[in-house]
Amino acid sequence: MSISTALPAIVSKTKWRLIPFMLMLYILAFLDRSNIGFAKETYQVDIGLSNEAYALGAGLFFVVYAFLGAPANLCLRKFGARRWIGMTTLVWGALSVAMGFADSEAKFLTVRVLLGIAEAGFFPGMIYLTSQWFPQANRASVMGLFYMGAPLAMAFGSPLSGALLELHGWLGHPGWFWMFVIEGILAVAAGAWTFSYLDDTPAHARFLDAKERETLQQQLAKEESSKSSATIGEALKNPRVWHLAVIYGTIQCGVYGLIFFLPTQVASIMGSSVNFMTSVITAVPWLCALFGTFFIPRYSDKIQERRKIAAITFCIGGLALMASAFVSPYAAIIALCLAATAFFACQPVFWAIPTSLLSGSALAVSIGFINMFGAFFSFAAPLIRVHAETIFASPAAGLVSIGSIVVLGALAIIALGKQGSAQLSTQTNK
Incomplete structure (x- = not known):
């Protein structure tokens, strides 16, 4: 049986083994980094945390996360995915539990920094791991399945976080304490399971037989041989890597x-505080994002087009986010659904571009470097929104400022030109 004939079944088998596991970890990671948004109102009041300190703490996570992404990916290559991802998950879960005991501004900022350090190796490691297990032609849809973890976390994690907040006063602790502790314990358990479940590379895949392992390795090796053999230094000097x-x-x-800001924005639209009902409505945009993140990357794989799909999707998201500030409450919810869908659906398509250009350590570092820029902008996003709202004394100013940056990003995707897509098509058709 030829490689082209056997490969689809092997890829499908690999998806069923790895994607649910990666999805679960991403859901937990996303919950643990974003659940602070649900605790914002009561947590700030209970510990005396200012809006500026909240924005700083939300952003500091991404500063340390940014700087450590590239070296973390090199550590993954050295120590193996099983040990590295397992330890990373254990540590960030323990720190998420520690957030329940962060009852002062200093403790809050300290734990957020440590959480950023612990999580630095997870997401870039998952992107790199995907490039090591799946052929290029399948990569956008595979990453789309992985990326579904974020909207799943927000769709089903939102009601979970809201329900845990309702435990306020149980055993003498506020609701935010139980939210941090219980969700952190789930991550600790997942980290322990990783050590027995995950295989480092296709060569060590226990769920594939010897012939299947050989076939998958041959296809991946063929694709790797057609990519740039740049050194780490050359990759980091590449203008295309900086552009990406x-x-x-x-x-x-x-x-x-x-x-x-979505929970509080939805609460404002509904004219209430953040509570369980608000968390249920907040889940609606993430349910929409779930479908978009499944179908749009699959369509990208089907037609083997990355740049245009990513740009159009992203631009729609930016325009929808801006529109949510100026329309009726029902229309605002619809606009937020469009924005959430676009922001998550464009990311798997985007990541199919850099993973088609480089290989080996150069790819591992480039993923970390690109992710580093993302983390810097993630740090800046809450500050930009808060300062814009303060300067112009209007919540709409924050939405317009973020939406404008998004539209500029969509134009930057168009400016990549056709080279990346052409190179991708050439590689996948060899």
Whole structure:
């Protein structure tokens, strides 16, 4: 049986083994980094945390996260995915539990920094791991399945976080304490399971037989041989890598300019405080994003087009985010659904571009470097939104500022030109 005949079944088998596991970890990671948005109102009041300190703490996570992404990916290559991802998950889960005991501004800022350090190796590691297990032609749809973890976390994690907040007063602790502790314990358990479940590379895949392992390795090796053999230094000097890094930064600006404020924005639209009902309504945009993140990357794989799809999707998200500030409450919810869908659906398509250009350590570092820019913009997003709202004394100013950055990012994707798409098509058709 030829490689082309056997490969689809092997890829499908690999998807069923890895994607649910990666999806679960991403859901937990996303919950643990973003649940602070649900605790914002009561947590700030209970510990005396100012809006500026909240924005700083939300952003500091991404500063340390940014700087450590590239070296973390090199550590993954050295120590293996099983040990590195397992330990990373264990540590960030423990720190998420520690957030329940962060009852002062100093403790809050300290734990957020440590959480950023712990999570630095997870997301870029997952993107790199995807490039090591799946052929290029399948990569956007595979990453789309992985990226579904974020909207799943927000869709089903939103009611979970809201329900845990309702435990206020149980055993003498506020609701935010139980939210941090319980969700953190889930991550600790997942980290322990990783050590027995995850395989480092296709060569060590226990769920594939010897022939299947050989076939998958041959296809991946064939694709790797056609990529650039740049050194780490050459990759970091490549203008295209910098271009991609800036684009990813604008994507993350849109994502976190929405995530950290969505519960309170929805509450404002509904004319209430953040409660369980608000968390249920907040889940609606993430349910929409779930479908978009599944179908749009699959369509990108089908027609083998990345740049145009990512640009159009992202631009729609930016325009929708701006529109949510100026329309009726029902229309605002619809606009937020469009924005959430666009921001998450464009990311798997985007990541299919850099993983088609480089290989080996150069790819691992480039993913970390691109992710670093994303983290910087993630840090800036809450600050940009808060300062814009303060300067212009209007919540609409924050939405317009973030939306404008997103539209500029969509134009930057168009400015990539056709080279990346052409190179991708050439590689996948060899």
